[in-house]
Amino acid sequence: MASVEIRVKDVALLARIALTPDEEAKLGAQLGQVLGYIEKLRELDVSQVEPTAHAVPLVNITRADEIRPSLPHEDALRNAPKQAGGLFIVPQIVE
Amino acid sequence: MLNQLTISELAARLARREVSAREATQACLDQIARVDGQLHAFISHDPADALAQADAADQLRAGGGAAGRPLLGVPVAVKDVLAVKNQPLNCGSKILGKYVSPYDATAVEKLKAAGAIVFGRLNMDEFAMGSSTENSAFGVTRNPWDPTRIPGGSSGGSAAAVAADECLAALGSDTGGSIRQPAALCGCVGLKPTYGRISRYGLVAFASSLDQIGPFTKDVYDAATLLGVLSGHDPRDATSLPQPVPDYAAALTGNIQGLKLGLPKEYLIGGLDPEVKAAVDAAVKKFTELGAEIVEISLPHTDYAVATYYIIATAEASANLARFDGIRYGARVEGDNPIELYARTRGAGFGPEVKRRIILGTYVLSSGYYDAYYLRAQKVRTLIRNDFLAAFQTVDAIVTPTTPTAAFKVGEKSDDPLQMYLSDIFTISCNLAGICGLSVPCGFTRSPKLPLGLQLLGPPFGEATLLRLAHAYEQGTPWHKEKAPL
Numbered sequence: 001m002a003s004v005e006i007r008v009k010d011v012a013l014l015a016r017i018a019l020t021p022d023e024e025a026k027l028g029a030q031l032g033q034v035l036g037y038i039e040k041l042r043e044l045d046v047s048q049v050e051p052t053a054h055a056v057p058l059v060n061i062t063r064a065d066e067i068r069p070s071l072p073h074e075d076a077l078r079n080a081p082k083q084a085g086g087l088f089i090v091p092q093i094v095e
Numbered sequence: 096m097l098n099q100l101t102i103s104e105l106a107a108r109l110a111r112r113e114v115s116a117r118e119a120t121q122a123c124l125d126q127i128a129r130v131d132g133q134l135h136a137f138i139s140h141d142p143a144d145a146l147a148q149a150d151a152a153d154q155l156r157a158g159g160g161a162a163g164r165p166l167l168g169v170p171v172a173v174k175d176v177l178a179v180k181n182q183p184l185n186c187g188s189k190i191l192g193k194y195v196s197p198y199d200a201t202a203v204e205k206l207k208a209a210g211a212i213v214f215g216r217l218n219m220d221e222f223a224m225g226s227s228t229e230n231s232a233f234g235v236t237r238n239p240w241d242p243t244r245i246p247g248g249s250s251g252g253s254a255a256a257v258a259a260d261e262c263l264a265a266l267g268s269d270t271g272g273s274i275r276q277p278a279a280l281c282g283c284v285g286l287k288p289t290y291g292r293i294s295r296y297g298l299v300a301f302a303s304s305l306d307q308i309g310p311f312t313k314d315v316y317d318a319a320t321l322l323g324v325l326s327g328h329d330p331r332d333a334t335s336l337p338q339p340v341p342d343y344a345a346a347l348t349g350n351i352q353g354l355k356l357g358l359p360k361e362y363l364i365g366g367l368d369p370e371v372k373a374a375v376d377a378a379v380k381k382f383t384e385l386g387a388e389i390v391e392i393s394l395p396h397t398d399y400a401v402a403t404y405y406i407i408a409t410a411e412a413s414a415n416l417a418r419f420d421g422i423r424y425g426a427r428v429e430g431d432n433p434i435e436l437y438a439r440t441r442g443a444g445f446g447p448e449v450k451r452r453i454i455l456g457t458y459v460l461s462s463g464y465y466d467a468y469y470l471r472a473q474k475v476r477t478l479i480r481n482d483f484l485a486a487f488q489t490v491d492a493i494v495t496p497t498t499p500t501a502a503f504k505v506g507e508k509s510d511d512p513l514q515m516y517l518s519d520i521f522t523i524s525c526n527l528a529g530i531c532g533l534s535v536p537c538g539f540t541r542s543p544k545l546p547l548g549l550q551l552l553g554p555p556f557g558e559a560t561l562l563r564l565a566h567a568y569e570q571g572t573p574w575h576k577e578k579a580p581l
Contacts, residue, residue, distance in 0.1 A: 006458060015413060015457040016420070016434065017450055018442030026447075030512050031455055037513055038402045041471055044478070051473030052480060054334070055290040055304060055529020056555055061333040075197035081427035088422055091433050 004035035097122040098260045099578070102169050102317040105263060109168045110161065116168025119263075120149035120212055123170045127215075127261045130581050133242055136256040138175055138233045139183060140215035145170065148212040155210070165320060167210030172262040174253050175216040176223055177308070178297040179203050186299050187221040187231035187249075190419045190444025192426035200297020201329045202266060202308045209324045217252030217265060221446045222416065223273055223301045225249050226518050229509050230448040237505065238281060239579035240545050244502040247277030250311070254281035257311045258546075258579050264321060265311040270301050271404055272497075272522025274309045275534040279497035279548020282536050282577065284565070285311050286318045289555045290529035291336035294329030302411035303334075305404075305526040314575050315535060315566040319343035322558060338556055346559035347566040352386035354564060357490035361397035362521060368500040374538035374547045375496050378568065382494070385567050390490055394482040399475050400524040401516055406459050406472035407527070413456030419444065451512060480528040487554040492564055495521050497534040497548035521550060531558050535565040536574035546574070 008028045012019050019027070073086060082089035097105060097119040108114045124142050131137055152168040161167050173179055176186050178196035180203075185191045199207065206213050220230040228236040228251025236251040238244040239259040246255040250267030254277035257265050267274045269287035278285025286309045293308045300306060310321035326340040358379065363372065383389055421427035421440030428443050430436035445453070459468035486493060499520060508515045525532040530552055537549035549568070553561040569575050 008454060011454050011458045011461065013438075014461060015453050016417075016437040016441055017445065017453060018438040019450070023447070023450070027451055027454060030451060031458070033513055034405060034455065034516070035458075038406060038468070041399060041402050041406075041475055044396075044399065044475060046471060046474035046478070049474040049477050051470055052476040052527075053473075055480070055527075056336060058291070058334065058336070063330055071197055078197065079192075079194050079424035081192070081421060081425065090422055091430060091436055093433060 004032050004039065006031050006035060096260070098126045098263070100263065101313045102166065102263050102320055105169055106165065109156065116149040116152040116212065117146060119168060120145050120170050123262050126259070130259050131261060133237065134239060134255050134259055135234055135236050136218060136252040136259065136261060137172070138185065138187070138216040138218050138252070141182070145212055145214035148214070152210055152212060164210030166206065166324065168212065169210070170212040170214060170262050171206055172215040172217050172253070172256050172265045173203065173213060174250050174265070174267045175219050176268050176299045177203055177266060179213055183216060184299070185216070185233070186223070187219045187233060188444065188446065188449070189232045190425050190441070194425055198297065201294035201331060202325050203297065205325055215262065217250070217256055219252055220249035221449050222299070222412070223249040223268055223270055224412070224448050224452050226272070226276060226515050227508065228252060229505065230446055232446055235505055238502045239581055240282065241502065241543050243504055244545070245280070245505055247280035247502065249273040251277045253311045254278050254283055254285065257281070257283045257313060259581055260578070264313070264317055266308060267311055268298055268306055268308050269526065270305045270408060271526050272519045274311065275497050275522050275532055275548065275550060276519060278311055278534045280502040280546065282546030282574070282579065283311050283313060284315055284318045284533065284535050284575070285309065286322060286533040286558070287525060287531060288322060288326065288558055289531040291334050292531070292556070292558070293325045294332040294335045296329055296331040300415040302408040303415060304411060305408060315562055315569050316344060316347060318533065319347060319562045341559055343559055343562055346563045348563060349567050349570060351382070351564055351567045354387045354492070354560070355490040356382055356387050356389050356564070357392035357486050357493040358389055359392050359394045359397065359493060359495060361394050362495045366499050367496065370540045371496050371498070371500060371547055375494070375549060378537045378549045379494060381568060381571055382564070385571060387564070392486045392490060392493065394486060394524070396475065396478045396482050397524060400479055400527060401520055403472045403475045403479065403527060404523045405455070405516060406468050407476065409452045409456030410460050410469050411456070413453045413460060416449070416453055448512070476527050479524055483524070483528040483530055483552070484554070491553070491560050492557065493552040495550045495552065497521060497550040501540045501545035501547055525552055530555055531561060533561050533565055535569055537572070538574055
């Protein structure tokens with residue numbers, strides 16, 4: 001089973017996960033092995049197969065467009081790491 | 096000891112006013128105090144709240160409020176992945192910090208409406224990613240039959256708590272075997288319903304197209320009772336299905352005469368422990384004695400299930416877990432800009448297995464790789480699903496081992512993710528196909544004495560048949576009566 005090279009640093013940036021150099025090296029080796037195993041799916045001819053969209057088919061789930069009570073403001077904010085004035089506090093985005 | 100009873104036994108004694116919900120709850124709390132230091136099935140529990148719920152149940156019964164509440168006064172514990180209003184929710188992770196749920200999951204709401212005492216936060220692999228409950232930020236859970244071994248995962252706390260009589264029953268979730276595998280390894284009954292049977296509202300999402308909630312119980316009758324309580328359409332989960340909910344307990348007639356059971360030849364693989372094979376062979380013989388017919392079947396794409404699963408599940412997880420970013424809830428590590436804040440928060444908050452899977456999922460979805468990995472996996476998923484639908488044209492249910500071996504040692508596979516993934520080989524296809532499955536105790540290894548599980552798989556909405564088969568088998572065998580030596 002061949003190992004596949006994966007540039008963990010680039011993918012971790014996309015995934016927004018800060019990794020230590022040790023984690024990068026370890027994950028690279030482990031994921032290379034897992035990706036090598038996954039290569040076996042290439043053995044199958046799937047050119048005529050539809051992808052599964054949903055395990056049990058359902059169509060057009062809709063509901064009435066009505067105003068209903070939602071989670072109270074203070075409940076939605078109570079688990080926030082930082083909040084003030086009824087808002088989430090985030091780092092400055094725009095100068 | 097009231098904590099050792101099944102739901103049906105306790106419910107009968109409560110109905111006759113021989114015992115109170117407070118006594119039953121206290122018996123569970125006493126058992127937790129006695130054994131959970133060793134097992135660590137619970138991350139936390141609130142004895143005062145559980146007893147207050149018990150007193151309320153006793154008052155309700157005294158006031159004539161028992162009708163329509165099949166679980167009135169029954170203590171049921173919950174995996175740390177389901178929202179219970181005003182209780183902590185951590186998903187076995189550091190990243191949720193001091194999160195307290197502002198609402199109830201639909202499954203929890205239904206338990207409460209049926210009268211259950213919903214208590215405790217049961218340990219699990221972080222975000223349900225794992226097969227051993229070693230990936231929890233809150234420490235390892237241990238197997239009640241042998242504390243040097245894992246209880247299975249990811250719902251290892253649920254299985255261990257039921258097997259150790261710390262509660263009457265428990266809820267878990269199953270994305271690739273996370274109910275059935277720990278149920279098998281701890282010696283209880285675990286049911287993963289058809290995708291869409293139980294609402295996922297209030298279940299923290301891991302892989303949305305695969306996740307289902309289900310019960311852990313001490314016998315099959317209790318699994319039928321809980322499935323009846325939990326099932327049904329929920330407008331808050333657009334993937335929940337509108338099919339009517341049958342009386343599952345009424346299906347347990349003991350009569351399985353003429354039912355056809357498929358034995359897939361692909362499941363009798365190398366790596367299957369000889370004692371597991373012997374237990375499954377004996378179970379198959381028992382089913383024929385009970386009047387079922389055994390048919391050899393083929394599920395030709397079985398060998399591709401683990402690879403397919405680890406693309407689809409990780410891809411969906413990478414999207415679902417994007418919400419844990421340090422802004423709206425949970426822990427935060429500050430940064431000079433939002434991206435630095437996200438990356439630092441997630442780097443500090445997630446454990447190694449969750450990072451591994453998010454990065455794999457991000458990779459298989461990334462530009463240039465989507466067709467080669469995710470789209471191809473969704474096509475192979477169709478082939479796997481078609482294998483099952485074709486098999487169910489000729490058989491009523493499929494019988495397999497739940498796991499290739501009994502519980503392994505703590506630490507044995509924790510540094511080898513691929514070996515850990517391959518331990519789910521018999522349970523994973525069920526989630527990909529969206530069908531139902533359950534695990535029922537089918538014997539023990541000789542030395543050390545460890546429980547083994549038999550898996551029954553059924554077509555979409557085939558739960559009543561699975562429960563009927565499992566119940567008939569259980570009533571004809573002694574395994575479910577054995578208790579872990581604690």
